[in-house]
Amino acid sequence: MPDRRTAVVTGASSGIGAATARRLAAEGFAVVLTARRAERIEKLAAELPDAEAYPLDVTDRAAVNAFADHLRSTRPSVEVLVNNAGGALGTDPVAHADPSDWRAMYEVNVLGVLNMTQALLPALTASGDGTVVVLSSTAGHGTYEGGGGYVAAKHGAHVIAETLRLELCGEPVRVLEIAPGMVQTEEFALTRFRGDQERAAKVYQGVAQPLTAEDVADTVGWAVTRPSHVNIDLLVVRPRAQASNTKVHREG
Template sequence: MSVRTAVVTGASSGIGAATARRLAEGGTRVVLTARRAERIEALAKELTAAGHRAVARPLDVTDRAAVDAFAAELRGEGEVHVLVNNAGGALGTESVAEGDPADWRAMYEVNVLGVLNVTQALLPALTASGDGTVVVVSSTAGLDVYEGGGGYCAAKYGTHALTETLRLELCGQPVRVVEIAPGMVQTDEFALTRFRGDADKAAAVYQGVAEPLTAEDVAETIGWAVERPSHVNIDLLVVRPRAQAANRKVHRES
């Protein structure tokens, strides 16, 4: 059986890096993409040294010309079987009344148009493989709103709508469309970026929560979904820590 190839966006840290490791350890050749070239190059070197197949391709998913060039390059390297749309992020916690439109635009660009760009560019190759899978890492923020999350929720609702629509439109084609919607995940950068580098505010998000999800927890979920038999599609899988019953219901220990 030929080696399967997976493209992972946002692979420089957090869920993306953990997913790349998980898929590589399962025998998949992984193509690591992110804006930070040094990060993905180091990860590719780590995986290669461990005997896995990995290559780094610096990429900004919001740059359509760069995405198209990346897809053209991949066509010369063989089949593409899996796309993990992981690149995304949140900026700010201001109310709708006070939110900066530039932040909203930036979140929409990466969380929605970034997914659109890479999916459109790689869909012909995924279809041609005869057994393609598109994974979209969305968020529970795209299923239920909360105060201070207007911009991020709006973007992730867009991600969710794109994914659901794509699944309908590809019905009958040899491509699965999987949505993984994580809840509270503690990674090195997500909350820190959202709070614009304020480490205290970022830490407060997880304060008192005994065991928030880790990037590896989500990566294992993605790997499990991708590795189901070809006829099995995991339409939408919500994964939260036990301490989180809903976006606004979290158990915190004193």
């Protein structure tokens, strides 16, 4: 049985999730990595002290419940849940967007957060010092053209965090929301543009220093390790070159 505080990170197979798992491990947490791609999280878990890989699709409620049962039988407590799994699909305007893309984004960005939070909240509360982290986005706080489905989903994630904080007032559980702006990872834009490397690269063209996954992980690590009475309600983090979702300084 691990004697460290336990942190669960969803979407830990790449990008912000993988970087956050590394950061929390460095902070002394026993980290449970979840994602659909088993081989990736198994490789990462092998690199970290006291880490476990558990393949999981956060949109599958039965699988999420089975994961919660697994934690109850193998961990003395769970202190942190980082709801990181998410993603964007497409940039079509509302008038022409594919409803299946919107549905997929809602499933992972909103219902995935709901599934994991509901399943692990009893353990987080029982720990006496639990923390729920919702990795939303600046898209959850401002709109932009071509982003309707993703913006709507991330607004949903923001509302989950905001409402949960009200509902848990007085309970020993903090609810933190981290809302990153422009982050350059190996997969986010590529997934959004369905593998089109050229379109994905244009998102960051001329931006000297977009955020990195490690920048966001550093923010999560800092927020989670504040004293127990300190709740970071909402932390928006952008690169210096980005003033808003629609205003970005591009060189050249």
